[in-house]
Amino acid sequence: xxxxxxxxxxxxxxxxxxxxxxxxxxxxxxxxxxxxxxxxxxxxxxxxxxxxxxxxxxxxxxxxxxxxxxxxxxxxxxxxxxxxxxxxxxxxxxxxxxxxxxxxxxxxxxxxxxxxxxxxxxxxxxxxxxxxxxxxxxxxxxxxxxxxxxxxxxxxxxxxxxxxxxxxxxxxxxxxxxxxxxxxxxxxxxxxxxxxxxxxxxxxxxxxxxxxxxxxxxxxxxxxxxxxxxxxxxxxxxxxxxxxxxxxxxxxxxxxxxxxxxxxxxxxxxxxxxxxxxx
Amino acid sequence: xxxxxxxxxxxxxxxxxxxxxxxxxxxxxxxxxxxxxxxxxxxxxxxxxxxxxxxxxxxxxxxxxxxxxxxxxxxxxxxxxxxxxxxxxxxxxxxxxxxxxxxxxxxxxxxxxxxxxxxxxxxxxxxxxxxxxxxxxxxxxxxxxxxxxxxxxxxxxxxxxxxxxxxxxxxxxxxxxxxxxxxxxxxxxxxxxxxxxxxxxxxxxxxxxxxxxxxxxxxxxxxxxxxxxxxxxxxxxxxxxxxxxxxxxxxxxxxxxxxxxxxxxxxxxxxxxxxxxxxxxxxxxxxxxxxxxxxxxxxxxxxxxxx
Numbered sequence: 001x002x003x004x005x006x007x008x009x010x011x012x013x014x015x016x017x018x019x020x021x022x023x024x025x026x027x028x029x030x031x032x033x034x035x036x037x038x039x040x041x042x043x044x045x046x047x048x049x050x051x052x053x054x055x056x057x058x059x060x061x062x063x064x065x066x067x068x069x070x071x072x073x074x075x076x077x078x079x080x081x082x083x084x085x086x087x088x089x090x091x092x093x094x095x096x097x098x099x100x101x102x103x104x105x106x107x108x109x110x111x112x113x114x115x116x117x118x119x120x121x122x123x124x125x126x127x128x129x130x131x132x133x134x135x136x137x138x139x140x141x142x143x144x145x146x147x148x149x150x151x152x153x154x155x156x157x158x159x160x161x162x163x164x165x166x167x168x169x170x171x172x173x174x175x176x177x178x179x180x181x182x183x184x185x186x187x188x189x190x191x192x193x194x195x196x197x198x199x200x201x202x203x204x205x206x207x208x209x210x211x212x213x214x215x216x217x218x219x220x221x222x223x224x225x226x227x228x229x230x231x232x233x234x235x236x237x238x239x240x241x242x243x244x245x246x247x248x249x250x251x252x253x254x255x256x257x258x259x260x261x262x263x264x265x266x267x268x269x270x271x272x273x274x275x276x277x278x279x
Numbered sequence: 280x281x282x283x284x285x286x287x288x289x290x291x292x293x294x295x296x297x298x299x300x301x302x303x304x305x306x307x308x309x310x311x312x313x314x315x316x317x318x319x320x321x322x323x324x325x326x327x328x329x330x331x332x333x334x335x336x337x338x339x340x341x342x343x344x345x346x347x348x349x350x351x352x353x354x355x356x357x358x359x360x361x362x363x364x365x366x367x368x369x370x371x372x373x374x375x376x377x378x379x380x381x382x383x384x385x386x387x388x389x390x391x392x393x394x395x396x397x398x399x400x401x402x403x404x405x406x407x408x409x410x411x412x413x414x415x416x417x418x419x420x421x422x423x424x425x426x427x428x429x430x431x432x433x434x435x436x437x438x439x440x441x442x443x444x445x446x447x448x449x450x451x452x453x454x455x456x457x458x459x460x461x462x463x464x465x466x467x468x469x470x471x472x473x474x475x476x477x478x479x480x481x482x483x484x485x486x487x488x489x490x491x492x493x494x495x496x497x498x499x500x501x502x503x504x505x506x507x508x509x510x511x512x513x514x515x516x517x518x519x520x521x522x523x524x525x526x527x528x529x530x531x532x533x534x535x536x537x538x539x540x541x542x543x544x545x546x547x548x549x550x551x552x553x554x555x556x557x558x559x560x561x562x563x564x565x566x567x568x569x570x571x572x573x574x575x576x577x578x579x580x581x582x583x584x585x586x
Contacts, residue, residue, distance in 0.1 A: 002314045004554050042551065047527070050498055051343050052551060097553070236341050236348070237550035240310030242303070243326075243352045244341040257334055257355060262310070278338050 002100055002239060005029055006093045010061075010070065014086075015159050018077040019127070022088050023061060023070060024096060030060050030068030032099050035134035036230060036266050039098030040238040041073065043081040052097060053081040054235045054261075056130035056207075060137075071096075074159075076127040100238045101265050104135045104205060105228060118201045122169075123149045123190055123216045125208020126157050131230045131265075133163065135205060140167045147172065147193070151186025151212070155179040187215045194223040204228070206269070210277055217269035227269040231277070233260045248276035283567040284574045285560060287321070287542050289519045290442045290467030292404045294321040294376060294542060297575055298532065298559045301523055301546035302327055302380035302406060302446070303352065307366045311553055312373060320556050321542060322376040325362065327408045329382045330392055332358040336413070342479050342488040347498030347525070348547060349477050351413045351491035354382060359392045363399045371401035378404045378444070381435070382411070382418060389431050390438040397439040405441050407431060407466075410448035410473035412495045422448040422473075425460045432464025442467035444521065447512075449501075450476050454508045455515035462516045470521035470544065471512060472505045498547040499525040506538050513539025513580055527551070529562025536578040 007024035014020045029039065040052035061070035077086040088094070120139050122132045129150060139146045146167075151174040152158045158180055161171045172189050173181025182189055186208075194202065202223075206216040207230040220227030236242035238261045246257035247264060249271040260267075285296040299322045305311065308323035317323055335355025342349050357365070362379070370377045379396050383389035389407060396402045409422030409431055421427035422445075432445050445461040447454060449472035461469050474495025479488040487493070505524025512520055522540030526532055527548035535543050549555055563575055572578065 002553070004552065047346060047499060049343055050346060050547070050551065051348060095552075234339055234341060236350075237304075237553065239306075239314070239553050241306045241553070242341070242350070242550055243306075243335065243355050244338070244350065246335070246338055246340065246355070248337075276337060 001032070002098055003028060003032070004095055004097045007070070007096045008093050009088050009090050011090055012088045016156050018086070019159065020075050020086050021058065021072050022075060022085060023072040024094070025070045026096055027067070027069050029096060029098055030071050033057050033060060033068075033071065033134070034099065034103035035138045036104035036131045037099040037101050038238070038265060039071070039073070039096045040100065040235070041085065042095035042097075043084040045094070049081045049084075051236060052238065053085075054232070054238055056230070056265075057099065057134060058130050059133050074127060074130040097238060101261060102263060104131070104138070104230075104266050119145045119147065119197075120203050120205065121147045121149065121190070121193070123186060123204060123206040123208070123212070124151070125186060125212040126152050128206075128208030128212070128230075129160065131207050132205070133160070136164055136167045136169050140169070146170070149174070149186050149190045151175065151208075153177065185215075186212065187219060190216065191219055194219055194225065201225075206230070213269070214274045217272065217274070220269060228266055229269045229272065230265045231260050231267060231272075232265065233278070235261055237261070248273035283564045283572070285563060287576055289404070289444070289521065289541060292442045292467070296321040296560045296563070297536070297542035298556055299378070299521065299542055299544045300324060300549060301544035302408070304546035304549055307362070307370075308375055308377070309366060309369055312369075315554055315556070318374040318376075320376070322378050322403060323370070324378045324380050324406055324544065325366070326356050327354045327380040327382040327411065328356050328359045328362050328392060329354070329384070330359055330388055332356060332361065337490045339488065339490055342494070344477075344479055344496065345500060347496050347500035349479055349489060349494035349496055350474070351489045351494035353413050353491065354411060359395045363395060367399055367401050376403045377401060378406050380406045380408050380446070382408045383431075386431055386434045389435050393435050393439045393441070393443075397441055402441060404467070405435070405439060405443050406470055407435060407443060407445040410446050412448065412450060412474060412476040412493070413491060419448055419450070422457070423451055425456055428457050428460040429464045432461050432466050436465035444468045444470050446473055447471040448473045449504065449508055449524075455511045458512040458516045458518065462518050466518060468519040468521060468541070469512060469516070470523065472501070472508050472524045475501055475504070497525065499527060501525050502531060506534055509535055509540050510538040510582070527555075529559050529566065532559055532563065533566060533578065536575075537580070537582050539580045539582070541576070541579050
């Protein structure tokens with residue numbers, strides 16, 4: 001079930017010249033949300049831009065008693081809608097439609113005791129960190145051993161590593177320019193860790209640039225790990241009405257388009273026809 | 280407050296109110312049923328259906344433009360048989376007034392889809408899609424030719440007793456002549472406008488922004504043209520008109536109705552606000568109260584042109 005709330009902007013914290021985090025007061029949405037779901041944000045109260053923009057729910061905010069009171073989104077300034085979110089003014093209200101989409105599988109009732117995978121490894125690139133805080137919280141609550149492989153172009157693309165550390169997540173950082181963590185792509189330490197893990201069963205979760213997710217999916221397949229990806233597609237409505245956000249999947253019979261707002265944004269990576277995905 | 284009658288009749292089709300979800304903009308309706316009571320809508324028009332499933336165009340399928348959007352979905356759909364088996368029973372159970380958007384690559388296919396839907400339980404009317412700009416064969420080929428329009432409408436007329444509503448394209452010189460061709464073919468009503476054929480280009484890559492190259496423009500950008508076309512058709516035919524094109528507020532609904540629409544469809548605006556329906560019907564009631572109108576039908580065609 002989705003609801004539309006006119007949510008007050010509580011804070012807007014700039015992280016850099018193009019990244020920021022906006023917190024909204026939205027208790028009902030926060031109560032309904034499951035890890036990995038998204039909201040459609042009306043970035044302007046008027047008609048420009050016309051359409052909403054999809055944002056992963058970054059953090060669930062809680063009041064002094066631990067009750068869900070709101071949510072935040074992690075924004076990267078790339079166009080007209082994200083420019084407005086970058087400049088969002090606390091005290092103003094924006095319409096949030098959600099929670100939408102299929103959550104991370106770890107949020108569903110777990111398999112029988114003893115049959116759960118032993119470790120959960122998250123792989124994030126840049127703003128692809130957004131759906132992982134809620135997943136990490138769920139995994140921490142379930143006392144699962146969790147690692148975050150987190151890569152960016154430079155140190156300025158990496159935020160909130162400490163937040164994951166506080167949740168008990170092992171954090172492995174990479175930057176392409178070597179300004180923080182290991183120099184190179186995030187898939188390099190992932191590949192080594194998969195090769196070195198021995199008999200440990202690992203579930204992989206990836207979100208970031210399409211080539212990164214594709215590489216993670218390939219590593220997951222090569223190492224026989226269940227792999228989930230959270231895809232970001234251009235969306236019109238977020239509700240299944242417009243058929244804009246389709247992703248080509250192959251379940252072993254005819255490949256076909258499915259709506260990423262309903263069947264996704266989280267997909268089993270083995271279903272994705274990567275060559276058909278728009279970068 | 281006295282009761283304001285929002286019900287309208289479109290030929291033999293009765294609607295509880297004149298606000299309808301447009302085809303291709305509201306899935307099969309059921310996508311929204313968990314979040315709102317879709318039986319409260321005047322009607323839901325399904326996605327366009329052919330005899331067989333269609334997979335549609337590769338993404339990117341939409342691009343936003345000033346006060347509007349282009350789409351080239353390519354009529355992805357499950358086909359009429361799966362619709363009847365998988366969607367219609369639930370729509371019927373929910374009490375939804377269901378209009379089905381009928382597509383075809385040939386006149387025979389329009390008739391065959393219409394026959395299948397006539398034999399099913401729970402279809403209130405058929406909207407004939409002779410106006411989708413995004414597929415190569417069928418559809419708009421008929422809608423851009425007066426004889427093609429007449430031939431499809433008159434053939435489907437013989438194939439079904441359900442109300443038939445040709446959906447007209449604005450991509451013609453004189454839309455009123457297509458309204459007349461629809462009337463002569465035996466239509467019960469007409470709906471207009473479908474989207475305007477349009478294009479957007481990425482100047483860095485020098486490629487079209489849509490995979491299909493061109494697409495259909497919808498949203499507030501087209502509204503004044505659509506109002507003009509509804510007005511022209513209202514002058515030309517006696518058929519009830521279902522107006523659409525960039526409607527997003529009760530003022531917009533009223534503008535179309537005053538121009539001659541008996542009912543309206545909402546498309547792009549429902550992407551932005553899927554809960555828009557009750558807001559529009561409440562706004563209509565409020566307008567009727569302010570203007571002391573008992574029936575919403577009193578608004579239709581009430582344009583004043585006197586000095």
